[in-house]
Amino acid sequence: MCGIAGLFLKDQKLAPDLGGLLSGMLEALSDRGPDSAGFAVYGDGDAGQIKLTLRAPAGFDFAELMASLGRTAGAPLTYQIHDTHAVLHVLLDREAAVAAALAAHGAVDVVARGRRMAVFKEVGLPADVAKRFGLSAMTGTHAVGHTRMATESAVTTNGAHPFTTGTDQCLVHNGSLSNHNDVRRELIRRGMTFRTENDSEVAAGYLSDRMSHGASLQEAMTSSLSALDGFYTFVIGTETGFGVLRDPIACKPAVMAETDRWVAFGTEYRALVDLPGIGAAKVWEPEPAKVYLWERH
Amino acid sequence: MPAVDLATSPLRELNGALHALSPDTNATHWTVTNPRGQHNIAVGLDAPVEIEVEGHVGYYCAGMNKQARVTVRGNAGQGLAENMMSGRVHVTGDASQAAGASGNGGLLVIDGNASARCGISMKGIDIVVKGSVGHLSAFMAQAGNLVVLGDAGEALGDSIYEARLYVRGSVASLGADCIEKPLRDEHKAELKRLLDEAGIDGVDVSEFKRYGSARTLYHFHIDNVGSY
Numbered sequence: 406m407c408g409i410a411g412l413f414l415k416d417q418k419l420a421p422d423l424g425g426l427l428s429g430m431l432e433a434l435s436d437r438g439p440d441s442a443g444f445a446v447y448g449d450g451d452a453g454q455i456k457l458t459l460r461a462p463a464g465f466d467f468a469e470l471m472a473s474l475g476r477t478a479g480a481p482l483t484y485q486i487h488d489t490h491a492v493l494h495v496l497l498d499r500e501a502a503v504a505a506a507l508a509a510h511g512a513v514d515v516v517a518r519g520r521r522m523a524v525f526k527e528v529g530l531p532a533d534v535a536k537r538f539g540l541s542a543m544t545g546t547h548a549v550g551h552t553r554m555a556t557e558s559a560v561t562t563n564g565a566h567p568f569t570t571g572t573d574q575c576l577v578h579n580g581s582l583s584n585h586n587d588v589r590r591e592l593i594r595r596g597m598t599f600r601t602e603n604d605s606e607v608a609a610g611y612l613s614d615r616m617s618h619g620a621s622l623q624e625a626m627t628s629s630l631s632a633l634d635g636f637y638t639f640v641i642g643t644e645t646g647f648g649v650l651r652d653p654i655a656c657k658p659a660v661m662a663e664t665d666r667w668v669a670f671g672t673e674y675r676a677l678v679d680l681p682g683i684g685a686a687k688v689w690e691p692e693p694a695k696v697y698l699w700e701r702h
Numbered sequence: 703m704p705a706v707d708l709a710t711s712p713l714r715e716l717n718g719a720l721h722a723l724s725p726d727t728n729a730t731h732w733t734v735t736n737p738r739g740q741h742n743i744a745v746g747l748d749a750p751v752e753i754e755v756e757g758h759v760g761y762y763c764a765g766m767n768k769q770a771r772v773t774v775r776g777n778a779g780q781g782l783a784e785n786m787m788s789g790r791v792h793v794t795g796d797a798s799q800a801a802g803a804s805g806n807g808g809l810l811v812i813d814g815n816a817s818a819r820c821g822i823s824m825k826g827i828d829i830v831v832k833g834s835v836g837h838l839s840a841f842m843a844q845a846g847n848l849v850v851l852g853d854a855g856e857a858l859g860d861s862i863y864e865a866r867l868y869v870r871g872s873v874a875s876l877g878a879d880c881i882e883k884p885l886r887d888e889h890k891a892e893l894k895r896l897l898d899e900a901g902i903d904g905v906d907v908s909e910f911k912r913y914g915s916a917r918t919l920y921h922f923h924i925d926n927v928g929s930y
Contacts, residue, residue, distance in 0.1 A: 654818075654837075655799065655817070655818050655836070655837075658779070658780060658798070658799075660779075660798070673739060673760060673761075673779065674739035674758050674760060674777070674779060675738065675739035675740065675760060677739070678738040678739055688758065688777055688795075688796075689796065690796065690798055690799075690817050692836075693818070693836075693837070
């Protein structure tokens with residue numbers, strides 16, 4: 406099982422509603438994925454700054470850590486706490502020092518890096534996870550979410566989706582890959598590191614690897630059709646892009662909808678029913694082995 | 703005329719009420735609003751009633767149908783009219799995968815496209831798709847008719863037994879043991895009957911090609927081992 410929800414806004418007047426809309430979409434997919442939930446939100450980005458999403462054990466005191474990191478960076482840091490996660494804004498030229506301090510601290514993981522992307526995921530019912538992180542209040546241009554019913558690996562926070570293996574890059578997956586061990590070994594040989602044994606992280610890593618070697622998202626998705634074997638529906642986010650890809654047999658369900666204000670993906674139509682203007686939206690099933698991509702210019 | 707709003711009324715109540723209908727019921731015309739993609743709407747009916755659903759439905763809509771006429775004004779999710787025995791199911795939009803799967807009888811009409819595996823393992827149902835069908839349609843089809851006014855995807859009729867497939871547009875590829883066959887007068891007459899029943903006018907039956915089983919995979923033969 407598993408459920409995927411994705412929303413790419415064409416009309417930025419909807420930006421304040423992005424988190425609320427995605428929250429409803431994820432909740433509608435609860436019975437497809439009651440184990441865990443997660444989402445990536447692409448919000449504002451400042452030139453010269455990077456956002457680090459940090460994750461800590463429950464009850465961790467971020468304020469103390471942030472004060473200490475501020476001393477490392479030479480100025481107080483801007484950050485937002487979302488339950489077990491915090492989003493930290495760092496000037497690019499201070500990032501190395503802050504990352505070194507975080508690594509030395511040890512209790513906190515840097516789970517995502519992006520100019521605009523922040524990633525949140527936890528074990529629990531989608532509605533609870535969304536509420537803990539305050540998803541409804543999040544704003545931005547596009548977002549990708551997932552509800553997980555684990556079949557391949559353990560129900561852990563790291564095993565939840567989205568997986569991010571590159572700056573501003575994330576992937577969610579419904580399905581199972583059969584050649585992920587081979588592909589993982591090859592990517593490790595090429596210098597990539599992985600956080601889990603999960604097949605979906607390999608798919609994310611494959612796309613990041615291709616893009617780091619100059620491929621566009623379109624090209625990376627196209628080449629994944631021959632490189633990755635198994636069942637999959639992927640929804641992929643980059644700083645400006647939103648991609649959808651199904652395996653050639655189309656094993657996993659998928660439905661898309663589009664209006665002049667947004668493009669949405671749902672594993673089931675139920676996830677889309679509360680989007681504004683859905684009654685007049687173009688609704689269709691994405692074709693197998695066809696790359697769908699929307700880019701913000 | 704009962705009207706059920708699924709935004710305020712649980713689906714199980716609707717299905718329970720439909721299952722409780724007696725053959726001589728006076729409640730012969732039902733309207734269902736706000737389906738909102740819910741699964742299993744109007745499944746397991748066995749009464750000569752008319753059900754109109756206003757909006758998109760989820761999986762397995764009108765599954766196992768007997769006698770009833772179900773109209774969906776919208777799209778349908780996977781497994782539309784799965785295992786239908788008799789009656790008629792009509793969808794005005796598109797249908798997702800496995801529409802009409804393993805159906806034994808009745809008529810399924812899809813005004814838009816049907817995606818992969820339309821009519822998989824069909825056992826006597828008639829399916830008329832005004833648009834196109836996806837890959838592996840009529841896979842292991844055993845009996846009945848699949849009529850496609852548009853195109854068919856890859857591996858049409860793979861491992862087919864005895865169903866008849868009529869396609870007006872292109873066929874991306876034929877599956878194992880599925881071949882083109884001559885469209886004789888008896889087939890034209892049958893096609894005309896199916897188009898009439900589906901309410902389709904102005905289509906020339908001679909524009910269709912007929913596909914069916916080459917009957918070479920019925921019994922194990924060592925030369926066919928690569929095809930099994």
